[in-house]
Amino acid sequence: MNLQQRLRKYLIMGSQNCQRDPVVILEEAIAGGITAFQFREKGPNALETEEKLELGLKLRQLCRKHHVMFIVNDDSVLVEPLEADGIHVGQNDVDVEQLRSTFPEKIIGLSVSSEAEVRKSAIDVVDYLGAGPVFGTSTKIDAKAPVGTEWITKVRAMYPNMPLVGIGGITAQNSRSVLEAGADGVSVISAVTQADDVSRVVERL
Numbered sequence: 273m274n275l276q277q278r279l280r281k282y283l284i285m286g287s288q289n290c291q292r293d294p295v296v297i298l299e300e301a302i303a304g305g306i307t308a309f310q311f312r313e314k315g316p317n318a319l320e321t322e323e324k325l326e327l328g329l330k331l332r333q334l335c336r337k338h339h340v341m342f343i344v345n346d347d348s349v350l351v352e353p354l355e356a357d358g359i360h361v362g363q364n365d366v367d368v369e370q371l372r373s374t375f376p377e378k379i380i381g382l383s384v385s386s387e388a389e390v391r392k393s394a395i396d397v398v399d400y401l402g403a404g405p406v407f408g409t410s411t412k413i414d415a416k417a418p419v420g421t422e423w424i425t426k427v428r429a430m431y432p433n434m435p436l437v438g439i440g441g442i443t444a445q446n447s448r449s450v451l452e453a454g455a456d457g458v459s460v461i462s463a464v465t466q467a468d469d470v471s472r473v474v475e476r477l
C-alpha cells in the first residue's frame with residue numbers, strides 16, 4: 273500500500289474524544305477498515321505524561337498488530353517511545369524542516385487551511401497534507417472557519433501528486449464529496465468515536 277492508499281480512512285482520536293474505552297473503539301474501527309490512526313491526546317480532559325504514554329503504547333500495539341499506520345499528533349517527544357510511523361503537525365507546532373532533520377525516515381504530515389499558510393510552509397519536506405476544516409466542527413476548540421471542499425480542490429490543483437486528506441466535520445454522509453474534490457482520504461474524529469456502531473461508520477466512510 274502506498275501512502276495515498278494508507279491515508280484513505282484516517283481515524284484521529286484521544287481518550288478525550290471517547291465515552292467508551294479508547295482501546296475498544298480503536299479495535300472496532302480497525303475491524304471496520306481504518307487504514308491510518310493518529311494518536312491525538314489533546315484538549316480538555318486529555319491525559320498527560322505517564323498516562324498519555326501508557327495509552328499511546330496500547331493503541332500503538334493494536335495498530336502494529338493490524339498493520340495500521342500509526343501517527344503521533346504534535347508531540348515529537350513521543351515519536352521514538354511509541355515507535356510511531358510519523359508525526360502530524362500544524363502551522364503553530366514544531367517547524368517541519370526541523371522535524372525532517374530530526375526524523376529523516378518518518379512520515380511527516382502538515383495542516384494547511386489557506387493559500388497564505390501554503391506559501392509560508394516548507395511543503396517539499398512533508399509527506400502529506402491535512403486540509404481543513406472542510407466542514408464545521410466542534411471537536412477542535414481553536415478550529416478555523418470552514419473552508420469547504422473548494423479548498424481540497426485548490427490544494428489538489430497546486431500539488432497534483434501530494435498525498436492529501438480532508439479533515440473537519442467529515443461524516444459517512446459527506447465523505448464522498450471530500451474524495452470527489454480530490455482528497456486521497458478522510459480524517460475523522462467524532463463521526464467515528466461517537467458512533468453507536470463504530471465499524472459500520474468506518475465501512476461507510
Ligand SMILES: Cc1ncc(COP(=O)(O)OP(=O)(O)O)c(N)n1
Nearest residue numbers: 346360361362363383402403439459
Ligand atoms: C490529518 C490531520 N490534519 C489536520 C490536523 C490538525 O493539526 P493542527 O492544526 O496542528 O491541530 P491539532 O490537531 O494539533 O489541534 C490533524 N491533527 N491531522
Ligand SMILES: Cc1nc(C(=O)O)sc1CCOP(=O)(O)O
Nearest residue numbers: 404405409411412440441461462
Ligand atoms: C483535529 C482537527 N483539525 C482540524 C483542522 O481543520 O485542521 S479540524 C479537527 C477536528 C476534526 O474533528 P471532527 O472529525 O470531529 O470534526
Ligand SMILES: [Mg+2]
Nearest residue numbers: 346361362365
Ligand atoms: Mg497540532
